[in-house]
Amino acid sequence: MPISGKHRRPKSSTIARGVAAVGAGGAVIALPLLGATGAHAAEQAAPAAHSAAAPAAPVVKKQSEARTYSVVAGDYLAKIASDNKVEGGWEKLYQDNREVIGGNPSLIRPGMKLTLGGSAAATGTTPAAPAPSKAPVTTKPAPAQSSSSGYVAPVSGKHTTNYRASGANWSSGSHTGIDFPVFTGTSVKVITSGTVVTAGWGGAYGNEVVVKHADGHYSQYGHLSALSVSVGQTLSTGQQIGLSGATGNVTGPHLHFEVRTGPAYGSDIDPVAFLASHGISV
Incomplete structure (x- = not known):
């Protein structure tokens, strides 16, 4: 079945009209044909008009x-x-x-x-310049707990999920740190002075920071929404290392905090007991 609109009706030829014209009395009348120059000019004019009316390129x-x-x-x-x-x-x-x-x-x-x-x-947008290395603080939490021993709590408030809690939520079969239920954007502090050894993506931990301290222990901060520090940077007690968030393997925003004997996963120790030994109760 033919598709409507696919073909145009051919225009009657100027030459054909000239030859086939019939007079009133039924006799064939020889009409003058268009000259070659005029026909050629007409053919050239058509595409020119079409070009002038062409729509703008779709990229705009x-x-x-x-x-x-x-x-x-x-x-x-x-x-x-x-x-x-x-x-x-x-x-x-x-x-x-x-x-x-x-x-x-x-x-x-x-x-x-x-x-x-x-x-x-x-x-045509010019790429924005990189943001300053220090992430802005978008919330104003209560001051983190501190002690005369030179240690502070990473965030204000008490932790929820306990150290070594068991369950299918953790690949190791148990919780390797403690969780603080804070909103995304809460300022996260380093617990004591040290040097940043990790600052970036940590798989299930999302954006994380790991800091080495003078006593040989390491502290780890996971699921951050933004980082304020970089590897090799020296930090003072209570300095902001980033903002809390929900990156990585999480069910909601919170801070995951660990204390380790080494920089890598699997070297964790009880963070509640460690902080308590320095006068910090979480």
Whole structure:
């Protein structure tokens, strides 16, 4: 069955009209034909008119669809992509903004300007300069508990999930630290002076910081939404190391805190007892 609208009705030829004209009396009348020059000019005029009326390139419309998003504390790429319905998910969002974010897609900082719906180069947007290394404090929590021993609590308040609590939530079969139920964006402090040995993505821990202390112990802070420090940096007691969050393997925002005898997973000791030995009760 023929499809309607696929073919145009052919125009009657000027030459054919000239030959087939019939006079009133039924006799064939020889009419003058258009000259070659006139016919050629008519053919040349048609495409010229068509070209003048051609629509603008579709790329202009595509560019107008791009939007800009300013990162706030607690954001992570998967959340931004989902909330803003970015086609292609967080992977596409990261690909379009790699120059702004850098080599680690898990480390985005408040104040970064991300392009949604197109790469920065395609939309003509100049990539934003990297945010300062220190993440801003978006909440004003009560002062963390401190003691004359030179130690402070990592955040205010009491912990919930106990050290060595058992269950299927942990790959090792038990909890290797303690959890503090704080909102995303809460300032997290280093418990005592030391040197940063890890600052970045830690798998199930999400964004984490590990600090080595003078007595040979290490403290670890997991699931952060933003980092304020970098590897090799020397910290003083109570200095902010980042903002709490819900990155990594979590069911909600909180701070996961560990004390270790080494920098790596599996060397944990009881953090409640360790802090208590320095006058800190959590």
